[in-house]
Amino acid sequence: MDARTAPSAPAAGSKPAAHPVLPARPHHDLPGRVIAAAFLIGLALVAIPIVTHPIPPLSDYVNHLARMHVIAVLPHDADLARFYRVEWAVIPNLMMDLLVPVIDRFTNIYAAGEIYTLMCFALIAGGTMALHRALFGRWSSVQLLAFPLLYNGVFLIGVMNYYFGIGLALCALAAWVALRDKPWPWRYAASTAFVVALFFCHLVAAGIYGIGLLAFELLRLWQGRGRPLAPRLAAFVAAGLPFALVGPLMLASPTWGLSGENYWEPKGKIEGIELIFNVYFDYVAFALTAVVVAAGIWAARHRLLRVHPLLATLLLVAGAVYLAMPRVAFATYMADQRIPVAIAFMVLATISVDLRHRLARRGFLVVLLVMVGVRVAEVQVVWDQLTRWTFDFRRSVGDIKTGSRVLVAYADVNGGEDVRDLGLMHAACLAMIEKSSLVTTAFTVKGKQILRVRQPYAATVDTEDGTPPQLEQLLIAEDEPTVDGARYWDLWPQHFDYVYLLFTERGAPNPDPDRLKLAFEGDRFQLYKVIPPGG
Template sequence: MAQMNTPLLPSATPSRVGPASAHGHAAPPERRPHDLRGRWIALLFIACLALVAVPVVTHPLPPLSDYVNHLARMHVIAELPHNPDIARFYYLKWSILPNLMMDMVVPVIDRLTDIYTAGEIYTLLCFALIAGGTLTLNRALFGMWSALPLVAFPLLYNGIFLIGVMNYYFGIGLALFALAFWVLLRDRPWPWRYLVSTLFVVVLFFCHLFAAGVYGVGLLAYELDRLRQGRGPLGPRLLGFAAAGLPFLPIVPMLLASPTWGLSTENIWEPQGKVDGIEMVVNVYFDYVAITLSAVVVGAAMWAARHRLLHVHSLMLPLLLVAGAVYLAMPRVVFASYMADQRLPVAIAFFVLAALRADLRHRLARRGFAVVLVLLLAVRVGEVQVVWNRLSQWTVAFSQSVSLIKPGSRVLVAYADINGGNDPRDLGLVHAACLAMIEKSSLVTTAFAVKGKQILRVHEPYRSHVDTEDGTPPQIEQLLVTEEEGTADGPRYWDVWPQNFDYVYLLFTERGAPNPDSDRLKPVFEGERFQLYQVIPPTAPPS
């Protein structure tokens, strides 16, 4: 069955992109090149990857929300066998979890370098996978290499990336490659197609359950497109359509055997925030930068359409319909994972780019595309670099505060402002206290140790003193009322905290804020938006 590469404008001639063959692959291009030559696309890819890497390379600890928490777990995995302080607090419980890719990759890299560099390498690997996957899927759909998917590079920094969901981000790149291989093998002998797709599904499961879902959305859209355009008896076509779901069957036994299944009832649907999820595709720190970049892309697309240079694969319509329906129906919390629905638009944006091709046979079009791409990426990288340079002030200050903590200490994290962390510029502080796990082998209450989500576990008697539900840290007012007795409506991990902790990090404070509890807290360090206190333990009663 043929797969058509349809031009954006009906009057565009099919020869612009090459007619589709009977096997669903585009015919070889004309002698006159329709796009940049392969070596120039490869060089431009390398140049863009080098440019997009600048903020990551120059900031070993990027101000991403969950990133340092994940990095601390990587450090525990690597250090556990020969670090007695770490071993006193933590242990690992390996199991079938849809959230393991970083746990398997980063500790291996850490054997060759330090943990911060290992994190940087992993982040850049995510970038390369997503950009390379977009490029490869475009090649599979159109039958020729195209430079247009390189527009994926300015989108690598987005609102979801700022959250630091690194396993899911790795999975987006693999999902793009998975669909690319399905397209390339669709009209080849079926065993290879199903074998390769099943392997991708299994690996995607261990990246993140949502990443496997992203591949499912892309595959469903592609098969709907084939079904819509197919010829011949409807029965065999429907059978082939239904059989495309077979590679996803291993997810069922793996999920049932996973402790993650215990979280299957923790789902919450929220109508608010759907628009925010779409905005996260282009908006990072400054609204005016997102608006400018969007306007440039739309303007360039309109110019290309006017000159009949922009072509859209027939996959685009079913992709947008399927992804839109899934996005509207998807809960905000799935398997106790927050922002489940808002993660989808960012991934789909790369699939959309893969379904577009520009005719760059004219020298003006080629030069114009290269200039616009580099400018877009330079603006995005400049935005991130400027903000990260500014936020690095708290990174340096936080590292200085951690250096004052005694090794093997127990650290409690609390909030001075319940709304802290909502501003993108505050995200880097949310889990910054986990630096004490890396630098001082400390117990930190906010470390990710949730059954069904991570492999990290806490030994008794410390387990009841840490957050095992991935909740919000207590406010300082809650600490004050539980200083000598437990919480009235049930036990909390911060109850009678002066007996159980050595230090308290108070986040989202104002500089010069007074000591909230001078009887139990001794000031140690004050930085921008945080304070570190040493706990004054209660005096033991006379015997």
């Protein structure tokens, strides 16, 4: 076990450290320039699927990108201005909204989204390496294993604000560890700035930093047990003071109005852990995991593996929080299942391997490149297949008249459950980007996004982030309102110009020839032009 939290032991006659510091062991690793080069190569490799797929098949991604487009062009687009307005507020879900429209000034919205995604990747991988540097006092090549983990089940959901927050939380904890024994104003100023920035990424992202900070301070509290308890407890409690800002920020946020929308669910806790490794193919996840476990066992048997004591407290704190965390918090789904992926990068930062043998150093580089290559190839192959519908969808959007109103519905009640369907769920939002249209599935939930729908259109879109109507529901509400309560799709032929029917079979018949005219048929979707009453 490596109990150091500083680069070296204190010099003779210096003030004792706040906790025991063990003398450094001899350690061998790749040269710094090689680690830096490997970092750039790893980043270039994981960028391949992103730069070759401007519209990646991620669930929420296109919906978020459409909101970025609206924010950027709203003052200059009369059609979008007719449908939408931006209502800036203190919302813990804003990082992408703040950055991407600015990037869009220098490029197009698709490239801006790609740049933002690669910023997330660089921040997570760099944050993992920085945290290891703060814990062990040196850079290490082992943390380059963060690259094959960047593509994971949480990323496929397209929660882009939270994903940026993972990298920021790693950097925040690295800064706290590095500044822990420095003058306190610097430490608390940095921590406060990170807490505020993380709040605007996502509440769970701020919580990830809180988990890491609590674990680190618990470790210090335990390691300093030979000293007086009162000052140690005071320092322990004071470490959490920057998080006091979250309370006033939440009270000033419309998100507080969603505080009652929470529920806990025991099923899915194991799945949340699986999301760390599993992307599309189970056998790829098993193979990559087996390689890491086998390499770890080999390094441990040869006494080359060293683990920072932070690992134990981190797993205890994170495990307790994960089990207690609700599935939905403040109307945010998968609140608990997002945690394991972020903690995995912190865990990786606590591991050190002595690559004293030349064969071990070369072998590590080979294994790293193979792992990154396999993961990138997995994503690239699947995305090449899935984005065939992307081309079809963009072609179909070309048949939509600018400034139209578009209703999204499902033909299959089980649509979207397969991971390969994720990119189709919000693809209709391309009509917002390409045709300045109103789309019913655009994220416009008060307290979760800053995009609002203007009257009189607000009653004809989903403002609750729910599931689109099934085909049968549309047919029932065609001429009369829903009997058990108003729905935004009631009397839809009067309110919409087009209907996207998702998760269809090729050649599926027109479900309502009196009200719908087929405009385009693609892979797993159909676009219909609405025949208005009396038309």
